[in-house]
Amino acid sequence: MSIRGAVRGFGDPGFYVPFTGLVLLALAPLLIQNPFYAHVGIMTFFYAARAGAWNLLGGYAGQLSLGHAAFFGIGAYTSTLLYVTFQISPWLGVMTGALLAALTALIVSYPCFRLRGPFFSLATIAFAEVLRILVIYFRDLTQGSVGILIPFKPGLGTLMFRGKTPYAYLAFALMATVLGTTLLIERSKLGHALAAVREDEEAAEALGINATRSKLFAALISASLTGMGGVFYAQYILFIEPYSVFALDLSIQLALVAIIGGVGTAAGPILGSSLVTPLNEFLRAWLGGTYRGLHFFIYGCLLIVVVILMPQGVIAMVRGYYRRLLKRLPGMRKDIPSAVPEAAPKAEVREAPTPFSPSPLLLEGRGVIKRFGGLAAVNRVDFSVREGEILGLIGPNGAGKTTLFNVITGFHHIDGGTILFKGEEITNLGRPHKICLKGIGRTFQLVKPFGNLSVLENVTIGAFCRTEREGVAKEEALGILELVGLWTKREMLARDLTIADRKRLELGRALATKPELLLLDEVMAGLNPREIADMIQLIQGIRAQGVTLLVIEHVMAAIMSLCDRIMVLHHGVKIAEGSPAEVAKDRKVIEAYLGEEYLVA
Amino acid sequence: MMETILQVAISGLLVGGIYALISIGLTLIFGVTRIINFAHGELLMLAMYTTFWLFQLFSLDPYVALFFVTPLLFLVGLIIHWMVIQPILGAPPLMQIFATVGLSVALQNGALLLWKADYRTIRTAYSTAVVEVGGLFISVPRLVAFLVAMAMAVALFLFLKKTPLGKAIRATAQDRRAAMLMGVDVRRIYLLSFGIGTACVGVAGALLMPVYYTFPTVGTYFVLTAFVVVVLGGMGDMMGAFLGGLIIGLVEAFSGFLIATALKEAVYFTLFILVLLLKPSGLFGMGRGAEEVGLK
Numbered sequence: 001m002s003i004r005g006a007v008r009g010f011g012d013p014g015f016y017v018p019f020t021g022l023v024l025l026a027l028a029p030l031l032i033q034n035p036f037y038a039h040v041g042i043m044t045f046f047y048a049a050r051a052g053a054w055n056l057l058g059g060y061a062g063q064l065s066l067g068h069a070a071f072f073g074i075g076a077y078t079s080t081l082l083y084v085t086f087q088i089s090p091w092l093g094v095m096t097g098a099l100l101a102a103l104t105a106l107i108v109s110y111p112c113f114r115l116r117g118p119f120f121s122l123a124t125i126a127f128a129e130v131l132r133i134l135v136i137y138f139r140d141l142t143q144g145s146v147g148i149l150i151p152f153k154p155g156l157g158t159l160m161f162r163g164k165t166p167y168a169y170l171a172f173a174l175m176a177t178v179l180g181t182t183l184l185i186e187r188s189k190l191g192h193a194l195a196a197v198r199e200d201e202e203a204a205e206a207l208g209i210n211a212t213r214s215k216l217f218a219a220l221i222s223a224s225l226t227g228m229g230g231v232f233y234a235q236y237i238l239f240i241e242p243y244s245v246f247a248l249d250l251s252i253q254l255a256l257v258a259i260i261g262g263v264g265t266a267a268g269p270i271l272g273s274s275l276v277t278p279l280n281e282f283l284r285a286w287l288g289g290t291y292r293g294l295h296f297f298i299y300g301c302l303l304i305v306v307v308i309l310m311p312q313g314v315i316a317m318v319r320g321y322y323r324r325l326l327k328r329l330p331g332m333r334k335d336i337p338s339a340v341p342e343a344a345p346k347a348e349v350r351e352a353p354t355p356f357s358p359s360p361l362l363l364e365g366r367g368v369i370k371r372f373g374g375l376a377a378v379n380r381v382d383f384s385v386r387e388g389e390i391l392g393l394i395g396p397n398g399a400g401k402t403t404l405f406n407v408i409t410g411f412h413h414i415d416g417g418t419i420l421f422k423g424e425e426i427t428n429l430g431r432p433h434k435i436c437l438k439g440i441g442r443t444f445q446l447v448k449p450f451g452n453l454s455v456l457e458n459v460t461i462g463a464f465c466r467t468e469r470e471g472v473a474k475e476e477a478l479g480i481l482e483l484v485g486l487w488t489k490r491e492m493l494a495r496d497l498t499i500a501d502r503k504r505l506e507l508g509r510a511l512a513t514k515p516e517l518l519l520l521d522e523v524m525a526g527l528n529p530r531e532i533a534d535m536i537q538l539i540q541g542i543r544a545q546g547v548t549l550l551v552i553e554h555v556m557a558a559i560m561s562l563c564d565r566i567m568v569l570h571h572g573v574k575i576a577e578g579s580p581a582e583v584a585k586d587r588k589v590i591e592a593y594l595g596e597e598y599l600v601a
Numbered sequence: 602m603m604e605t606i607l608q609v610a611i612s613g614l615l616v617g618g619i620y621a622l623i624s625i626g627l628t629l630i631f632g633v634t635r636i637i638n639f640a641h642g643e644l645l646m647l648a649m650y651t652t653f654w655l656f657q658l659f660s661l662d663p664y665v666a667l668f669f670v671t672p673l674l675f676l677v678g679l680i681i682h683w684m685v686i687q688p689i690l691g692a693p694p695l696m697q698i699f700a701t702v703g704l705s706v707a708l709q710n711g712a713l714l715l716w717k718a719d720y721r722t723i724r725t726a727y728s729t730a731v732v733e734v735g736g737l738f739i740s741v742p743r744l745v746a747f748l749v750a751m752a753m754a755v756a757l758f759l760f761l762k763k764t765p766l767g768k769a770i771r772a773t774a775q776d777r778r779a780a781m782l783m784g785v786d787v788r789r790i791y792l793l794s795f796g797i798g799t800a801c802v803g804v805a806g807a808l809l810m811p812v813y814y815t816f817p818t819v820g821t822y823f824v825l826t827a828f829v830v831v832v833l834g835g836m837g838d839m840m841g842a843f844l845g846g847l848i849i850g851l852v853e854a855f856s857g858f859l860i861a862t863a864l865k866e867a868v869y870f871t872l873f874i875l876v877l878l879l880k881p882s883g884l885f886g887m888g889r890g891a892e893e894v895g896l897k
Contacts, residue, residue: 064698111878117694118637122828123877126870129825133867248821252702259699293713293817300707307700308688 013329018267022176029168038164040281045171046232048273051257052178052266053225058255059264060182060191061218062198063109064117066251067124070108070131071101071223073245075230077135080148080240083158090159094231101227102220109219113212125248132246147241150234159235167236174232175270178225182266185221189464192473194218196461198264199450206409206444208436208465208513226254249296256299260306262315271315276302359387362422362517362548363408363440369416370400370407370572377403379572380417385517390539390549392563392580394556396592399569401552402445405519408550409442410435421517436465441515443506445522445552451495455486458494458505462512477512484508484538500531504538511542518542520551524558536562560584568592608737609858610851615740617850618747619805623823624830624842625754626801632774632837633794636686639701642824643708644681644799648674648806649815650716656723656810663725664745667807671800678799682792690791705820712817722814746808753804754843757797761839770794774837825866826853829873835883845884 010016025045032038050072057063078100079093112123136145154160161167185191193214196204201211234240244250261272276299283295310316363385370378378400385391393401406412408419410432418427421438429435436442450458459477460470467473481487484504489497494505503523510518520539524532536558543549553559559566559580566583568576570592576583583589627641651670655661661669681704689700730741761767772780773790781787805823813819830849834841849869856868876884 062695064695066698066702112874115877118698119832119877119881121698122637122832123874125825126829126873130867130870130874133864133870137861137863137867249706252706255699256703256706259695263695291714292718293710296710297707297714300703300705300710303703303706304685304700307696307703308685311693311696 011331013326013331016331017326017329026169026172029165029172032168035164036285038168040278042164042168042171042236043281044273044277045168045175046229046236047253047257047277048270049171049175049178050226050229051254051261051269051273052175052182053222053229054254055222055258055263055265055269056178056182056185056225057215057218057222059258059268060185060194060198061215061222062194062264063113063215063219064121064255065124065222066121066248066255067108067126067128068222068226068254069246069248069250070124070128071105071226072230072233072250073128073131073135073240073242074101074104075227076234076240076245077142077148077230078227079231080150080234081142084148084150089157090231090235091157094228097231098224098227101230102224105219105223106216109216110212113215113219125251128246128248128251132242135242135246142242145242147239147244150238150240152238159231160238170232170235174225174228177228179266179270181221181225185218186266187470189468189470189473190214190217192457192461192464192470195453195457196450199452200448202411202432203444203448203450203509204461205411205432206436206442207462207509208433209461210431210433253299256303259311260302260313262313263311265313265315268313268315271318272313275314359389361385361420362387363550364420365408365417366420367417368404368407368414368419370403370412371415376572378407378414378569381569381572381574383567383574385548385550387548388543388546389564390543390551390562392559392566393550393552393569394554394559394566394583395569398571399592400572401569402521403572404569405442405521405550405552408435409440409519436513436515439514439516440519441510441513441517442519443503443510443521443523445525447499447502447506449494449497449502449505451493453494454490455492455494455497455505456481456490459486459508459512462509465513480508480512483541484511485534499526500528503527503535507538507542511547515547517548517550520549520553522552522554524553524555532558604736605858609854611737611739612743613851613854614847615743615747615850616853617847618750619809619846620823620826620830620849621843621846622750622753622801622805622808624827624834624846625757625839626798626805627824627827628831628834628837628839628842629757629770629801630795630798631831632839633770634686634690634791636689636697636701637828638686638795638798639698639824640681640705640708640820641798641802641827642820642822643705643712644674644677644820645802645806645809645823646712646815646817646820647677647708648803649810649813649819650712650721652807652810653721653723653815656725663723663807663810666810667749667804670807671803674803674806675796675800678796679792681799682795686791686795687788709817709820716817718817720814720816723810725811728811740812742811746812749808750805753801757801758839766793826869829869832873832877832881833884836881838883841883848884 028041029038032041054065054068057065075097078097079090082088082093082096083090108127112120115123135142152160154162193204193209196207196209197211197214204211230245233245257272257276258269260276261270262268280295287294306313361384365381365383367380367382368378369376369380381404393404395401403412407414410429413428418425420426421440426435426438450461456477459480460473463473463476478487478490481490484507486501486504486508489501494502497505507520507523524535527535532555539549539562551563563580565578566580567574568583568589575588575592576586623645627638630636630638648670651673652663652666655666655669656663685700685704689696727741731738732741761771769780769785770790770793772783773785773787777787826849830845831842833848834843834845852869852872853865857865860868
């Protein structure tokens with residue numbers, strides 16, 4: 001950011017309001033003298049930090065872990081054992097604990113990420129339970145269920161203090177670290193990748209996102225921050241035992257704080273903690289032992305109510321008020337200018353090659369076979385796409401067209417044959433994102449928009465395929481939105497678009513990955529004639545930019561006017577190939593589409 | 602030696618019967634509504650407390666209480682379905698998971714609030730009764746629990762196989778839309794399945810009380826086991842859950858015997874993770890597991 005930009009940033013209420021809030025929070029420990037209130041404050045920071053760490057995996061990556069207590073326990077036990085047995089400073093313990101937690105997360109998450117929703121949660125519960133049982137069992141090392149008492153030796157090196165204020169600052173620092181990390185991730189390539197993966201993993205992969213690696217990163221960061229939290233807990237309470245640090249209840253609580261505040265938002269866990277933690281601590285103090293269970297009873301009810309009535313959390317309720325407040329404050333920038341940005345790239349018109357000019361081969365398939373059980377959905381198909389052409393792929397329903405797309409883009413492994421892209425073999429590369437990175441983009445027959453993200457975010461995610469910088473990606477995306485005619489709808493949520501606009505969005509998103517070859521799967525299905533005409537124009541515009549296209553389509557008029565060449569599949573076999581006119585006259589093609597009787601008649 | 606092994610096997614099998622019953626309830630609910638009820642264990646806890654108080658206050662024998670507890674839990678199931686489950690049907694995983702997790706937390710701590718953390722047991726004349734069969738000792742209440750659980754499971758199977766309502770439930774579990782098109786009132790089936798699934802833990806709770814103690818978090822122990830069983834048996838598959846329950850009972854008994862009692866849970870949780878990852882269709886490959894858990 002330039003200096004001018006930075007200065008304007010400081011003057012922006014969107015920046016200075018939360019910043020002032022944080023500064024006030026940071027000053028609070030100096031003002032609060034009452035040790036109980038100080039404790040409440042510490043716990044509020046602490047829960048905000050831990051829930052924020054959970055939120056990175058549970059909220060941003062959408063992997064609903066119920067085993068985060070495991071990482072917390074690993075942190076607490078690592079630093080404590082190092083300190084108690086070897087007198088190693090907890091400062092080193094923090095690092096070791098965070099590292100071990102991250103390592104564990106890596107080992108556990110990798111296989112478990114393949115599990116869907118509740119099954120991932122169940123696997124994480126089981127994992128945390130196994131760990132707790134092992135910690136109790138190996139009592140020579142861990143002192144078992146008795147727990148470990150940390151001898152109190154105050155000092156900066158031992159990370160133990162007499163008063164509450166240093167702890168308050170440690171907790172605040174932890175919270176600030178988590179918040180900072182979250183904000184960084186939110187704006188980064190990783191953050192966008194996670195949002196995409198959370199919304200639709202297949203679509204994310206098709207945009208060049210390595211879904212597994214993105215989730216793993218989130219897990220690593222989330223686990224190591226949670227591990228750090230464990231160390232803080234040990235140093236603050238000075239006593240750890242398996243039932244408290246490895247407890248399922250703890251895992252649930254972390255999730256609960258984040259969910260009540262607003263899952264998948266940076267401020268959510270802090271908001272959630274400021275609502276829930278003081279309530280919890282006050283109830284505990286006021287009621288003492290007499291009404292044990294009451295505060296958790298309230299927690300549970302609260303969780304049900306929040307999840308059912310406002311799954312976006314409290315933040316969704318207050319967001320509107322907050323924005324209105326910001327607008328009244330000085331320094332608020334006006335909305336983005338409503339005119340088309342100058343940066344919109346002019347379509348770089350390239351001479352479209354005349355049909356059948358011998359331009360070099362871009363994509364080539366030789367004897368490609370894909371079987372599902374006994375059925376060969378694609379049976380020894382040879383195909384080739386030349387640079388700069390529009391090749392149409394047609395055939396009756398079930399002919400194997402989409403399967404061929406899935407095979408080319410790495411969604412299916414093939415059982416035979418080879419596929420070459422720019423002369424390089426791309427057969428069974430393993431994962432779709434690799435194909436996208438090579439320069440092959442695609443759309444899906446049943447569109448897969450990232451429904452809860454804005455149109456602009458959808459396309460920005462695509463643009464992140466070729467850049468690390470948010471500014472660049474956003475600018476690209478705006479240009480593409482202009483091209484596909486969605487610029488005015490950029491702030492709309494993708495799920496609110498009409499079908500025609502969704503198809504445009506899908507196309508724009510794929511285009512944002514800057515493919516050399518773009519595979520379009522029935523982008524005209526369900527459109528009215530006017531929309532079809534627009535789409536044809538759009539596709540021609542894309543070709544004019546030098547993108548080669550392979551198009552599946554059922555709208556014959558469109559196919560005939562659009563394509564340079566057409567290839568016909570029937571029952572997984574290529575039955576014809578040639579210019580539109582040739583194919584339209586082909587006996588086999590007519591037979592396949594209209595049945596033999598038609599020919600005889 | 603042989604006798605010891607048989608003894609271990611029998612005690613494992615007897616406990617397995619109870620696991621099977623709890624798991625059948627869980628798997629029925631999951632199979633039909635596609636929701637994993639994280640509060641299933643707390644419903645068991647409620648059933649156990651009800652049995653306990655009926656005994657304590659009215660000296661009602663647990664086996665008599667069973668006829669009261671089961672319909673009560675059925676009713677509780679209907680109310681929960683109406684209040685918590687209905688709104689989250691077809692909702693994103695976050696809502697589905699945490700609504701029932703919240704219910705579990707609320708019920709657990711509601712029990713703690715009302716009845717304290719004390720372990721409660723009841724002493725019946727037959728609590729410690731034992732029969733000897735060929736040199737093996739079998740606890741009478743455990744045997745009763747096993748036999749009743751088996752009978753209940755068989756009754757449920759027959760209900761699902763033979764009656765029109767049972768067929769409607771199975772149809773809904775297989776394909777909700779198709780069932781709807783065939784004129785099945787799917788919403789009613791959801792409600793009923795949840796009630797029946799909950800009634801299963803009603804039976805289990807009453808059967809457990811003479812041999813086990815109850816406390817607010819007792820459900821956690823049993824429900825985690827039930828999750829293991831449900832996954833082992835192939836998600837949503839009743840026969841699988843039935844066999845899975847017996848197997849987990851045996852695994853638990855033998856790992857307690859061969860490795861260490863303290864580690865028996867670690868053993869079957871590890872088994873759980875492995876089955877989930879390696880053979881998600883369950884040990885018998887009867888469930889729809891693979892697509893269900895997200896593996897293709």
